[in-house]
Amino acid sequence: MKTTERRSTCPINYSVEIFGDKWMLLLLRDIMFNGKNSFLEFRASDEKISSAVLTEKLNILLNEGIVSKVTSPKNASKFLYLITDKGIELVPVMVEILKWGSRYNPDGGPKTWLDRIKSNEKKAITELQDELRNHRNSFA
Structure with a gap:
C-alpha cells in the first residue's frame, strides 16, 4: 500500500484528505447503495466522472484499503473493485449523509x-x- 503525506495527524484531516471531494463519496455511494463494482459501471453514473479522475480516485481508495481490486471471474481483462471491511465501516457515515441529503433534497x-x-x-x-x-466474499 502506498503511503500518503498528510498535512497533520488530526483524524478529521485524515478523513478530509480521503473523502474531501464529491467523487469519493459518489464512488462509495455507487458501491454501497447501487451495487457497482467495475470501471465502466462507475463511468455510467449520472455525474459523468472522467476516466482520469475515476482512475485517480479508485487508486486512492485502493491505497487506503477501502476497496480491493480483483480480476473478474467472467472476464479476465476486467477488474472489479470490492469494498473491504474498512470501507464497510463507513456505511453508517454514508447513511447519515444520505438521510441529511434526502431531508434537504427530497426529490x-x-x-x-x-x-x-x-x-x-x-x-x-x-x-x-x-x-x-456477502457480495465481496462471493468473489473470494
Missing part, C-alpha cells in the same frame, strides 16, 4: 434504501453491511 436518493432506513435504521445498516460482505 433525490435511493428510495428503497431510504424506506429501509426510515423503517429501522439499525437493521438497514446491518443488512447493508452484510450484503456488502
